[in-house]
Amino acid sequence: MSKGCHSGHRERMRARFLKNPDSFADHELIELLLFYCIPRRNTNETAHDLLKASGSIGGLLSSETADFCKTDGIGKGSAQFLRFIADICCSDDNMGQQRRCFNALSDILRDSPPDMCIVMSPGSNGLIRFSLADVIKNEPQMTELVSSIMRREWCEIIIAVNHTGRDVIPAKEDIRLFRLLQKRLSALTVELLDFLLIDGGSVFSLITNEIILDG
Amino acid sequence: MDKISSIKEKYLKNGFDALSEYEKIALLLSYSDGVTAVESAEKLLRSYSSLLDATNSDPEHIMKECAISEQSAVLLSLISQLRRKHGMESVADLRLNTAENAKRYFSAYMKEQRFEIFSAAAVNNRFRVLECRRLMSGTFSNVGVSIRATVDFALKNNAYGIVISHCHPDCTSDPSAADISATVSISTALLAAGVLLIDHIITGIDGALSLRQSNDSAIFPPVNSYKAIQ
Numbered sequence: 001m002s003k004g005c006h007s008g009h010r011e012r013m014r015a016r017f018l019k020n021p022d023s024f025a026d027h028e029l030i031e032l033l034l035f036y037c038i039p040r041r042n043t044n045e046t047a048h049d050l051l052k053a054s055g056s057i058g059g060l061l062s063s064e065t066a067d068f069c070k071t072d073g074i075g076k077g078s079a080q081f082l083r084f085i086a087d088i089c090c091s092d093d094n095m096g097q098q099r100r101c102f103n104a105l106s107d108i109l110r111d112s113p114p115d116m117c118i119v120m121s122p123g124s125n126g127l128i129r130f131s132l133a134d135v136i137k138n139e140p141q142m143t144e145l146v147s148s149i150m151r152r153e154w155c156e157i158i159i160a161v162n163h164t165g166r167d168v169i170p171a172k173e174d175i176r177l178f179r180l181l182q183k184r185l186s187a188l189t190v191e192l193l194d195f196l197l198i199d200g201g202s203v204f205s206l207i208t209n210e211i212i213l214d215g
Numbered sequence: 216m217d218k219i220s221s222i223k224e225k226y227l228k229n230g231f232d233a234l235s236e237y238e239k240i241a242l243l244l245s246y247s248d249g250v251t252a253v254e255s256a257e258k259l260l261r262s263y264s265s266l267l268d269a270t271n272s273d274p275e276h277i278m279k280e281c282a283i284s285e286q287s288a289v290l291l292s293l294i295s296q297l298r299r300k301h302g303m304e305s306v307a308d309l310r311l312n313t314a315e316n317a318k319r320y321f322s323a324y325m326k327e328q329r330f331e332i333f334s335a336a337a338v339n340n341r342f343r344v345l346e347c348r349r350l351m352s353g354t355f356s357n358v359g360v361s362i363r364a365t366v367d368f369a370l371k372n373n374a375y376g377i378v379i380s381h382c383h384p385d386c387t388s389d390p391s392a393a394d395i396s397a398t399v400s401i402s403t404a405l406l407a408a409g410v411l412l413i414d415h416i417i418t419g420i421d422g423a424l425s426l427r428q429s430n431d432s433a434i435f436p437p438v439n440s441y442k443a444i445q
Contacts, residue, residue, distance in 0.1 A: 014285060014286070014289045017289055017292070017293070017296075018274055018275070018285070018288075018289060018292070020348075020349065021292060021293075021296045021349070022334075022347070022348050022349045023348070024296070026300060029293065029296060029297060029300065032289070032293060033293055033297070036246040036247055036286075036290055037246060056304055057297060057300045057301050057304065058301050058304045061297070061301055080223075080227070081246060084226065084231070084242065084243070085294065085297070087230075087231035088231075088239065088243065088266065088267070088270075088294055089294060089297050089298050089301060091231065091267065092267075101420060103385045103386070103420075104385060104386050104387055104419070104420040104421070107385075107386055108387065120420075120421055122420070124421065124422050126421060126422070127387070127421060
């Protein structure tokens with residue numbers, strides 16, 4: 001017996017999505033998503049109903065499990081799945097972002113002078129470059145560095161110190177700079193997300209290892 | 216109780232933040248891979264630092280390198296697409312008549328993109344976006360720029376102008392010599408078809424850069440009502 005024109009519909013949708021995800025309208029994305037919690041039934045109409053009830057993808061992602069259950073065709077299991085997807089979609093990728101920052105900083109520092117430091121704010125434009133020795137020894141340079149961060153309106157920053165060719169073992173100057181900046185930035189409500197010593201693929205985080213430094 | 220059931224119970228009882236990255240991936244893949252979800256989660260975590268890191272990856276790469284099923288690769292990529300659509304809702308009505316707006320628009324479009332893609336937005340003479348589409352995908356370092364695809368896209372939309380964009384997922388937005396050379400080729404080809412190349416936005420780990428704004432306005436045709444300088 002023929003399965004009709006809908007035979008292979010899900011496979012075709014997946015293949016089309018892999019080829020060009022941007023060609024999918026909002027309701028098609030939800031239809032595709034529903035394949036994973038509604039095994040056999042046609043999910044097109046349910047996808048339309050869900051979007052109509054929530055207004056948009058954003059509305060859908062902020063809906064609660066009970067809200068999903070109000071739509072015909074969505075049972076408790078499907079509603080829990082949709083809420084789980086919404087939780088994933090609304091979460092922050094801190095780990096991935098830190099890894100990408102590390103890769104970028106590592107590339108920039110590779111060809112920089114030995115005591116070059118970089119300040120960046122994840123997701124914001126621009127970098128601030130400064131010499132570790134200059135900032136530690138000259139108060140005006142330290143003030144200028146902090147002012148530069150404030151002028152850019154950065155609330156969260158990462159600082160990387162070039163340790164290329166040296167081990168990523170914190171030197172006295174690294175710890176001194178870390179402490180000085182930590183104190184000043186904290187007073188200005190700028191969060192120091194990380195303070196990294198980078199040597200190619202090796203990295204040492206003074207934030208993660210702060211207890212060792214104190215010890 | 217099997218592993219997935221206990222993770223699900225933990226999620227329902229304690230919420231999403233109580234789950235480890237491994238548990239999040241395993242629970243997600245239980246909807247696509249069933250009994251092999253735990254094994255697939257372990258494979259993914261060998262290559263990616265987090266669930267979202269995996270969702271932002273090239274699905275073809277995930278299938279090949281991590282031996283993950285097509286169903287799972289689509290589910291992971293679907294999450295990335297939903298996040299992008301959600302992010303784009305705040306910029307959907309933005310007119311791309313300034314470099315700042317174009318940067319904002321493509322920053323949302325390219326958010327957390329893990330592999331290089333090349334996209335274009337076709338705009339009308341009021342700089343409203345007619346369509347924004349991914350024209351090419353690449354892996355990490357090179358996006359093959361198809362001049363023909365860009366011109367076809369512009370003509371199909373009967374566009375007044377095109378804003379192109381590509382992302383540097385793991386480095387800064389600084390343009391390479393190849394980026395500039397490809398921009399010149401696209402601009403020349405579009406102009407021959409009567410369409411203006413308005414700007415080229417490059418997004419990187421440090422934010423977005425407008426090539427017209429940065430200093431390379433000489434490679435673009437003049438567009439009077441486009442404000443490149445703040």
